[in-house]
Amino acid sequence: MALRDEDTLCRELVPRVRAFALRRTRDAALAADVAQDVTMIVIEALREGRVEDPSRLAAFALGVARNVVVAAQRGERRRSALLEQFAPTLAEVATIEEHGVDRAKLEGCMNKLPPRARTILSLTFFADRSADEIARELASEAGAVRVARHRALAALRECMGGRS
Amino acid sequence: MIAFELLVRLACGDLTGDEESSVEEHVLDCTECARTLEGLVVVGDAVRTALVSGEHRVRLIGTTAMVERLDAAGLLSRRYALAPGSVVPCGVTSKDVYSMAKLEADLRDAVRIDLEINGHRIPDLPFEAESGRVLLVTPATEIRTLPTMKLGFRMFTFDKDGRERLAGEYTLDHTAWDGTS
Numbered sequence: 641m642a643l644r645d646e647d648t649l650c651r652e653l654v655p656r657v658r659a660f661a662l663r664r665t666r667d668a669a670l671a672a673d674v675a676q677d678v679t680m681i682v683i684e685a686l687r688e689g690r691v692e693d694p695s696r697l698a699a700f701a702l703g704v705a706r707n708v709v710v711a712a713q714r715g716e717r718r719r720s721a722l723l724e725q726f727a728p729t730l731a732e733v734a735t736i737e738e739h740g741v742d743r744a745k746l747e748g749c750m751n752k753l754p755p756r757a758r759t760i761l762s763l764t765f766f767a768d769r770s771a772d773e774i775a776r777e778l779a780s781e782a783g784a785v786r787v788a789r790h791r792a793l794a795a796l797r798e799c800m801g802g803r804s
Numbered sequence: 805m806i807a808f809e810l811l812v813r814l815a816c817g818d819l820t821g822d823e824e825s826s827v828e829e830h831v832l833d834c835t836e837c838a839r840t841l842e843g844l845v846v847v848g849d850a851v852r853t854a855l856v857s858g859e860h861r862v863r864l865i866g867t868t869a870m871v872e873r874l875d876a877a878g879l880l881s882r883r884y885a886l887a888p889g890s891v892v893p894c895g896v897t898s899k900d901v902y903s904m905a906k907l908e909a910d911l912r913d914a915v916r917i918d919l920e921i922n923g924h925r926i927p928d929l930p931f932e933a934e935s936g937r938v939l940l941v942t943p944a945t946e947i948r949t950l951p952t953m954k955l956g957f958r959m960f961t962f963d964k965d966g967r968e969r970l971a972g973e974y975t976l977d978h979t980a981w982d983g984t985s
Binding site for chain 2 (some may be wrong): 652655657659666701705743756759765768771773777787
């Protein structure tokens with residue numbers, strides 16, 4: 641694989657792994673570290689011909705990412721010489737984008753949602769309740785809760801400006 | 805791009821086993837999906853952070869699970885129980901985080917509830933039919949801005965045939981925060 645291809649892979653894979661890791665860890669800094677480590681491991685594996693099916697690189701990256709997240713949560717960090725080689729690219733793509741959410745805007749957007757949607761989002765993110773649990777509590781169906789939840793989040797994203 | 809709903813389910817921890825693996829693998833193969841997932845996680849965390857802090861003005865309709873969570877975090881400092889026809893005095897201090905008003909009513913046949921607050925009608929409130937109550941959870945940040953006033957509530961229920969019934973009228977007699985206590 642040419643260095644140029646590796647650079648492209650790095651630009652593509654880092655933000656994807658970061659999203660994966662952020663969802664699992666809820667820690668932006670840790671997710672950025674995981675994204676860099678996983679990408680370097682994948683590039684090393686490609687160089688060494690250890691990826692059996694390069695057409696299913698995402699599946700390989702998923703396996704690596706799971707292990708790296710677990711290790712990172714234990715405080716273990718892999719050091720790779722490749723990090724220096726890809727430093728300029730990583731400086732562009734690995735840094736977490738501005739994650740600050742405009743709280744006043746979020747409040748305004750939440751208040752625009754119907755009360756049922758507000759309750760479902762609160763139960764999901766504040767009370768950590770699953771769709772099934774919310775459905776039981778509101779004498780509804782899990783499917784209806786999921787539809788209401790994804791509509792509420794879509795409305796919230798749109799209200800917030802299409803991104804968070 | 806995978807279905808938005810699947811990314812929402814992943815962000816909400818609502819996928820398990822093969823489904824979760826399949827969507828995660830797709831995210832690692834789709835930059836747009838990754839951006840959407842990251843945005844959903846960030847918004848979810850922002851909602852959680854705001855609710856935990858109590859520093860917001862989002863009025864919530866509570867449920868048992870929400871009240872349990874508020875209690876566990878020590879955030880629910882005032883509770884008012886309002887039977888139909890009751891007038892209950894209420895207030896707020898600088899130390900309060902959330903206040904809860906419990907409106908009691910017979911909700912056994914209700915499939916939908918509307919609530920009128922000082923003449924402004926809010927349709928389709930979430931409620932637990934068996935509980936016989938609607939829980940209004942209000943952040944103290946919001947309450948501290950209110951003047952001394954009477955807050956009048958009228959609860960309407962609808963049965964499965966769409967028949968509307970006035971289930972109760974309630975009044976919270978609010979004394980404005982003095983700015984010091």
